[in-house]
Amino acid sequence: MSKPDPRPREHWEFFWPMMQGRTEVQGALRLCRELDDSALDELLRHHSKSTVDGMVEIERRDVFDKALQAHSLIAVALFSGYFPESLGAAESKQILELLGREPVRKYYEERYPVLLPSLLRLHVAGQVKLPRETSEDAWGGFQWLVRFSSRFERDPHLATFNNLLDGFSYGDLNIQVFLDSLTDSKAALSGFAKPPELCTRRESAALGMLRFLTFCRELEPALRAMEGVPLTQSACWFFYAYWFKGFAEDVGGRAEECLKVLETWLTQSTEIGIRAERDVKMSVLETRDAVTALVDGRYAAPIINRLRLK
Amino acid sequence: MSLTELGIQYASLHLDPSPLPGDERSCVFLSKRPPTALVVFVHGFRGDALETWQPFDRIATGSEAFREVDLVFFGYDAHYSNVMASSSFLYDFLKDAVAGPEAIVSALLPKLRADRSKGYKRIVLVAHSLGAVVCRWALLRAVEEKKEWRENVKMLLFAPAHSGSDLGAVASAAFSNVPWVPLFVEAVKAKVPLVKELDPESRILTELAERVRRASPNELCLRAHRVIVAEREIVVSNLPFPGDPCPDALRDTDHVSVCKPSSRVHKAVGFLQEMLK
Numbered sequence: 001m002s003k004p005d006p007r008p009r010e011h012w013e014f015f016w017p018m019m020q021g022r023t024e025v026q027g028a029l030r031l032c033r034e035l036d037d038s039a040l041d042e043l044l045r046h047h048s049k050s051t052v053d054g055m056v057e058i059e060r061r062d063v064f065d066k067a068l069q070a071h072s073l074i075a076v077a078l079f080s081g082y083f084p085e086s087l088g089a090a091e092s093k094q095i096l097e098l099l100g101r102e103p104v105r106k107y108y109e110e111r112y113p114v115l116l117p118s119l120l121r122l123h124v125a126g127q128v129k130l131p132r133e134t135s136e137d138a139w140g141g142f143q144w145l146v147r148f149s150s151r152f153e154r155d156p157h158l159a160t161f162n163n164l165l166d167g168f169s170y171g172d173l174n175i176q177v178f179l180d181s182l183t184d185s186k187a188a189l190s191g192f193a194k195p196p197e198l199c200t201r202r203e204s205a206a207l208g209m210l211r212f213l214t215f216c217r218e219l220e221p222a223l224r225a226m227e228g229v230p231l232t233q234s235a236c237w238f239f240y241a242y243w244f245k246g247f248a249e250d251v252g253g254r255a256e257e258c259l260k261v262l263e264t265w266l267t268q269s270t271e272i273g274i275r276a277e278r279d280v281k282m283s284v285l286e287t288r289d290a291v292t293a294l295v296d297g298r299y300a301a302p303i304i305n306r307l308r309l310k
Numbered sequence: 311m312s313l314t315e316l317g318i319q320y321a322s323l324h325l326d327p328s329p330l331p332g333d334e335r336s337c338v339f340l341s342k343r344p345p346t347a348l349v350v351f352v353h354g355f356r357g358d359a360l361e362t363w364q365p366f367d368r369i370a371t372g373s374e375a376f377r378e379v380d381l382v383f384f385g386y387d388a389h390y391s392n393v394m395a396s397s398s399f400l401y402d403f404l405k406d407a408v409a410g411p412e413a414i415v416s417a418l419l420p421k422l423r424a425d426r427s428k429g430y431k432r433i434v435l436v437a438h439s440l441g442a443v444v445c446r447w448a449l450l451r452a453v454e455e456k457k458e459w460r461e462n463v464k465m466l467l468f469a470p471a472h473s474g475s476d477l478g479a480v481a482s483a484a485f486s487n488v489p490w491v492p493l494f495v496e497a498v499k500a501k502v503p504l505v506k507e508l509d510p511e512s513r514i515l516t517e518l519a520e521r522v523r524r525a526s527p528n529e530l531c532l533r534a535h536r537v538i539v540a541e542r543e544i545v546v547s548n549l550p551f552p553g554d555p556c557p558d559a560l561r562d563t564d565h566v567s568v569c570k571p572s573s574r575v576h577k578a579v580g581f582l583q584e585m586l587k
Contacts, residue, residue, distance in 0.1 A: 141313075151364075221311055225311055
């Protein structure tokens with residue numbers, strides 16, 4: 001019998017300590033320890049139950065969102081075989097302390113459903129054994145996701161736009177009011193020369209919209225290229241599935257509205273050069289195709305079918 | 311496109327990226343082997359530690375030439391800060407990185423810290439646009455304070471902004487990470503200090519040139535080892551800074567793409583490899 005490849009263990013031994021250094025992971029664990037179930041359940045409520053508008057609440061929920069993202073990354077690494085199947089007793093215990101806590105579980109399974117933390121919890125608890133790919137192509141796919149996500153995760157404008165997509169409102173500004181306000185490109189893009197903290201919510205959302213379209217335009221071709229490692233491809237898609245699955249109709253429709261706004265701006269612009277006009281048109285077409293592929297479910301299929309999920 | 315064309319390949323020589331200890335804006339790719347060299351990438355106006363250089367990180371981490379090289383993508387407030395403050399942060403980072411591994415490696419990875427106890431034999435600063443000005447001010451301080459480590463530092467500059475820039479153009483080019491940027495040029499108004507400091511008449515630029523002229527010609531770190539300029543440059547002047555070599559131009563590039571290696575323009579990576587030998 002051949003020896004197991006030592007590299008997944010090596011990857012994990014570097015990743016786990018670095019994850020412990022992330023303030024949101026420690027912050028989420030600390031909140032789990034400080035708050036009783038009732039307080040935690042209230043903190044992690046769905047926003048339709050009562051508005052989330054206090055600064056402390058928003059910051060604390062953000063800590064959980066980022067901690068869940070960090071754990072989702074572990075699940076992607078398991079599918080790609082980048083980490084070993086068994087993560088270790090102490091590590092598993094800590095993962096379950098967060099993901100197994102009832103109010104936290106309701107948050108990511110019922111109120112704002114994301115699949116990867118659930119699968120990680122079941123895997124670590126020994127209830128499900130996640131299937132694995134083990135090729136270096138799959139590992140490359142995981143590494144690509146680490147880099148790609150690090151480019152977008154701290155973008156405040158993207159966060160503003162995504163919150164609007166998610167149904168949040170800032171005062172009178174909701175997604176429809178925002179989209180309706182985009183008729184004048186100069187006014188819409190007045191935030192371009194401002195540092196993020198001086199932008200209004202509307203200006204921030206406009207820049208976030210462009211960032212979101214760029215994000216889609218880069219994500220989809222990368223997923224398509226991973227067709228030879230379908231579990232990794234699907235896991236990378238599920239890493240962002242919240243935006244493309246739970247809200248598929250909204251996101252697809254809203255993205256199309258955004259692209260139509262760009263096309264309108266293009267026809268209104270009097271100073272754009274021929275080459276630039278061609279480039280913008282091409283970008284719009286590519287982004288439209290990318291969004292279509294991201295919301296039609298094709299990238300969900302490998303994991304759904306393999307795990308026989310409904 | 312294939313995995314290879316998109317650069318989606320396993321990079322076995324470096325660890326996955328992580329923030330620098332105590333500096334969430336900057337990002338480091340640590341070599342798995344004891345490193346001999348440190349490369350620090352410094353972005354320009356409104357740039358971002360990683361975004362500016364895409365896909366330099368994955369090309370470098372996939373290349374044997376960078377096997378024993380730590381790669382730091384230095385981040386700073388390139389929206390509303392100013393040159394002197396930014397260069398001060400870079401200077402502090404360099405000073406700390408030379409003093410010990412604590413500035414580079416988290417305390418959570420003691421073995422990697424131990425691997426770096428002997429320090430770096432070479433440090434290369436790779437800078438784009440405004441980042442070049444930030445770097446040169448940081449090195450000027452190292453010279454004026456007679457720091458020994460300055461002798462191990464070289465600069466590779468892409469479209470440096472030392473000779474001034476078109477204020478409107480630098481602001482609008484800064485948004486070229488958005489593919490539809492040409493639509494928005496009309497909306498851009500540059501009102502931030504960093505852009506004003508890149509005016510050809512800026513005191514920050516003239517004072518820098520004056521001080522470098524006054525420094526000893528033996529202070530080699532103050533002169534760029536190599537300067538790369540874009541074929542379609544409309545943002546900065548390509549006039550060489552006093553003492554710098556004549557620039558190499560890259561075909562089919564503009565102010566933003568000149569520092570982004572592509573299948574066509576891999577030359578830039580080659581220049582960096584040469585400097586690490």
